[in-house]
Amino acid sequence: MQYASIVLALALAATTVTGCTERKDAAPPPPAAQAAAPEVGKVEIVAELDITPGNVTASRDGRVFASVHGMRRGPVQLIEVTGRNQWQPFPDAAWNAKPGSGPDVLNTPHGVLIDSKERLWVVDHGNWMAQPQPPKLLAFDIATRKLAYRHDFDKTTGPAGQILQDLAVDGERGFVYVADCGPNPAIVVVDTNTNKARRFAGHPSLASEDVELVVEGKPLLFPGADGKMGPARVGINPITLSADGETLYFGSMNGKSWFSVPAKLFRDGASDTEIGAAIARVGPKPLSDGAATDAEGNHFFTNLPDNGIDVLGRDGRLRPLVRDARFLWPDNVHFGPESWLYVAVNQLHRNPIFSGAGDEGKPPYLIARVWTGTRGQVGR
Numbered sequence: 001m002q003y004a005s006i007v008l009a010l011a012l013a014a015t016t017v018t019g020c021t022e023r024k025d026a027a028p029p030p031p032a033a034q035a036a037a038p039e040v041g042k043v044e045i046v047a048e049l050d051i052t053p054g055n056v057t058a059s060r061d062g063r064v065f066a067s068v069h070g071m072r073r074g075p076v077q078l079i080e081v082t083g084r085n086q087w088q089p090f091p092d093a094a095w096n097a098k099p100g101s102g103p104d105v106l107n108t109p110h111g112v113l114i115d116s117k118e119r120l121w122v123v124d125h126g127n128w129m130a131q132p133q134p135p136k137l138l139a140f141d142i143a144t145r146k147l148a149y150r151h152d153f154d155k156t157t158g159p160a161g162q163i164l165q166d167l168a169v170d171g172e173r174g175f176v177y178v179a180d181c182g183p184n185p186a187i188v189v190v191d192t193n194t195n196k197a198r199r200f201a202g203h204p205s206l207a208s209e210d211v212e213l214v215v216e217g218k219p220l221l222f223p224g225a226d227g228k229m230g231p232a233r234v235g236i237n238p239i240t241l242s243a244d245g246e247t248l249y250f251g252s253m254n255g256k257s258w259f260s261v262p263a264k265l266f267r268d269g270a271s272d273t274e275i276g277a278a279i280a281r282v283g284p285k286p287l288s289d290g291a292a293t294d295a296e297g298n299h300f301f302t303n304l305p306d307n308g309i310d311v312l313g314r315d316g317r318l319r320p321l322v323r324d325a326r327f328l329w330p331d332n333v334h335f336g337p338e339s340w341l342y343v344a345v346n347q348l349h350r351n352p353i354f355s356g357a358g359d360e361g362k363p364p365y366l367i368a369r370v371w372t373g374t375r376g377q378v379g380r
Contacts, residue, residue, distance in 0.1 A: 037339075040373035041322050046342070047081045048364035053344040055112045055166070055290070056367050057120070058336025059142060060378050064367060065090060065120055066344060069331075070108035070128040071351045072361060073099075077106035078122060081367060090120070091145035100133055107133040110164070111178070113334060114379045115171030119148050123178050125164040135164050137176060137190055151190050157197040164188060166237055166290065166332065169379065170245040175267055177239055177248055183224070185235030187250065189266045200266070203276045208233040208254035213287050214305055215329065215349040221356050229356045238291030238301065243377055249293060251285050258285040258299060258312060284318045286310050289348075290332030292341060295375040300341055302330035309333065309343065309370055322370055335376035340369045
């Protein structure tokens with residue numbers, strides 16, 4: 001990890017110098033602050049939990065929230081982390097009542113993200129239950145714990161078999177972009193101004209590549225459209241936005257390519273043909289379950305086979321940031337304060353849905369954070 005951190009620090013430093021004319025208002029920190037900064041790639045364990053975090057997000061003041069993964073359910077579905085081994089239901093006990101017990105409960109929340117207005121966005125796909133529940137998108141004000149927004153997906157935007165999971169939020173313009181990694185992979189876009197949604201599907205960039213996903217030496221399995229177990233081939237999963245909200249980035253879990261598309265096309269209601277024609281390959285990525293984009297245009301990916309985090313720099317090169325034996329399935333990443341990148345680590349590959357056998361996951365399940373040395377952006 002030392003070697004990778006040194007190489008990455010030098011590379012990102014060079015990138016910052018190259019782009020300094022673009023940020024004339026960004027004065028360098030004083031020498032004392034530079035000396036006090038953690039080493040690039042430094043890992044800190046935020047929480048060791050007895051329940052399995054799905055996705056994690058952190059607010060500007062360092063509050064940490066996580067969904068509880070629907071593949072390994074716990075007594076609640078959404079939590080705020082309150083200590084090294086402590087958590088409480090969020091926003092309250094009523095929303096964390098038994099899944100399927102009513103319309104105003106969290107059934108299978110997955111993607112979580114705090115936007116610039118301090119709202120916690122949650123996409124609840126409602127699957128992985130004996131009786132699947134209708135999918136919905138929620139936002140809670142983290143100060144008041146009150147519901148701030150709700151969208152219930154219909155059968156067109158959230159069809160049977162969907163797995164609406166990771167999300168990217170443009171809080172300023174009022175658009176939410178959700179990745180559906182189900183059998184028919186898609187990007188579902190919700191315009192919160194009108195409470196309308198659309199589904200973009202059928203483009204090759206959304207599909208998985210024919211790449212084997214191997215973790216801890218075992219090729220992983222996944223249920224196909226027919227419900228039978230086969231080699232894991234999961235489509236679009238990580239999804240992020242640029243700092244200015246103008247570029248949407250995405251890629252498949254089983255894929256080595258990172259793509260971009262102008263977000264304005266979705267905002268303006270462009271046709272699927274126009275959107276598909278504008279999709280471009282940005283560069284390489286590892287097989288990953290999550291991604292985050294910083295304010296400088298660097299992209300950080302969970303690396304599932306290598307137990308780590310990789311970074312795609314603005315120079316187009318993919319480099320390791322972290323390799324850590326504790327990172328057994330780093331699920332998602334989101335920036336919190338400063339340069340801290342928060343990571344949910346949940347041993348998902350040991351779950352029956354990927355193995356076809358018994359659950360071999362062993363607590364504690366982790367929430368960690370990694371110092372990137374770059375300008376992070378909370379909620380991205």
